[in-house]
Amino acid sequence: MHKHLILKVVTKSLVGLILLFGLYVQFHGDYSPGGGFQAGVIFAAAFILYGVVMGLERVQSVLSFGFVTKMSALGVLIYALTGVYSLLAGFRYLDYGALSPQHPEHGQHYGILIVELGVGITVAGVIMCIYYCFASRTPHLDDQEW
Amino acid sequence: MDRKIVTLISAFLFFLLVVIALLALQLSHLFAVVMLAGAFSMVSAILFVVMDAVDVAFTEAAVGAGISTVLMLATMALTARREKQNSRRNIGPLLIVLFVGALLVYGTLDMPNYGSNTAPAQMHLSAQYLERTPHDIGIPNVVTAILASYRGFDTLGETAVVFTAGVGVILLLGGARRRRNKGSKGEN
Numbered sequence: 001m002h003k004h005l006i007l008k009v010v011t012k013s014l015v016g017l018i019l020l021f022g023l024y025v026q027f028h029g030d031y032s033p034g035g036g037f038q039a040g041v042i043f044a045a046a047f048i049l050y051g052v053v054m055g056l057e058r059v060q061s062v063l064s065f066g067f068v069t070k071m072s073a074l075g076v077l078i079y080a081l082t083g084v085y086s087l088l089a090g091f092r093y094l095d096y097g098a099l100s101p102q103h104p105e106h107g108q109h110y111g112i113l114i115v116e117l118g119v120g121i122t123v124a125g126v127i128m129c130i131y132y133c134f135a136s137r138t139p140h141l142d143d144q145e146w
Numbered sequence: 147m148d149r150k151i152v153t154l155i156s157a158f159l160f161f162l163l164v165v166i167a168l169l170a171l172q173l174s175h176l177f178a179v180v181m182l183a184g185a186f187s188m189v190s191a192i193l194f195v196v197m198d199a200v201d202v203a204f205t206e207a208a209v210g211a212g213i214s215t216v217l218m219l220a221t222m223a224l225t226a227r228r229e230k231q232n233s234r235r236n237i238g239p240l241l242i243v244l245f246v247g248a249l250l251v252y253g254t255l256d257m258p259n260y261g262s263n264t265a266p267a268q269m270h271l272s273a274q275y276l277e278r279t280p281h282d283i284g285i286p287n288v289v290t291a292i293l294a295s296y297r298g299f300d301t302l303g304e305t306a307v308v309f310t311a312g313v314g315v316i317l318l319l320g321g322a323r324r325r326r327n328k329g330s331k332g333e334n
Contacts, residue, residue: 025204030285033200035293041208048216072312079302094298108283112294119305126312127213133319134220 004053011053018046026120027113036116040075040123048131056135065136068128075122079115086111152196159193174229176222184215197260201289 022042029035051059086098096111097104163186170182187210194203258265279291293301 030287030290032287033289034204035201035287035290038201038204038208041205041213045208045212048213052216069312069316072309076302076305076309079305083298083302094302096295096298105282105284108295109285111298112283112285112290115294115298115301116290119301122305122309126308129312130217130315131213131220133315134217134224137319138220138223 007053011049015046015050018042018049022046026116029116030109030112036119037123039116040120040125041127043120043124044127044131047128051131051135056132060132063128065129065132068125068132071125072122072129073125075118075120075125078118078121082111082114082118155196156193159189159196162189163193174231176227176229177219179229180215180218180222183218184211187211187214 022039022045025032025034025042026036026039029039047059047063050062082096083094086095087093089098089101091098094111094115096109097107099110099114100107166182166186166189170179170186173179173182187206191203191207191211194200194206262268275288275292275296279285279288283291283295285291
């Protein structure tokens, strides 16, 4: 099957770059535009692109449906538990100063990184989950049918 | 950037938005309409960049132009390819749209000018955030500081909303049913 050969070759070389860009946006959100939400969407977009071009089975062998649903829940948990940690450390809920009581400014920095990671994981998980739900119901279509 | 050039670029982009919207209204082939919707989002994203709202532009480009287009195409594959032709012409909806549009334009007359530094939004909290972020949090991107730290509760809520949306889609479109139907493709 060499249908859409150019698309497949280009996709394979692009997916890695898109994932890298997603990671950059994720962990550089406090210095440049972007953050967890955008990074999650970009990360999911890379897998969706792969799924659209290569087929749903191929992409689900990398990230299964069960895995992405767990990702969606994990992100919210990471976010909420950060708040619980600061409560246990004797600070207010989601006061990131708790992460580094000597240097509240550093604590804010760590806190933002952690909660943005939570947001990113949830958004990536949910978007891929929605894509899987739609795509798995779609019958296979020939190019002419569009 | 020179103010005149910015105004010119904005005017051109707004014009482009109207053209795309009119084209989308004219076409009945849904594939083309979905693609135009993606283009509409892309032009809006550029417009946000011109307005210096890069974080919003980022989101619009990724979600509006990227993900929604794919989801719309997936939905289209499940339903029809062409819009149903409506033979009778209704004047009522047009009047309502014109009336609401006129009201909205009337509403903007009272608003402060775009970029005005005496606008109420710039006077109270924004100034505080800009002033306090460097020594409270020490990161250059104030948007991230507000979203993740000053407004951390809101963002937690938003993340929960995104999660709920995912749960809703799973419940509606079904993860379990998906596996059962795997053998018989094209049932719908």
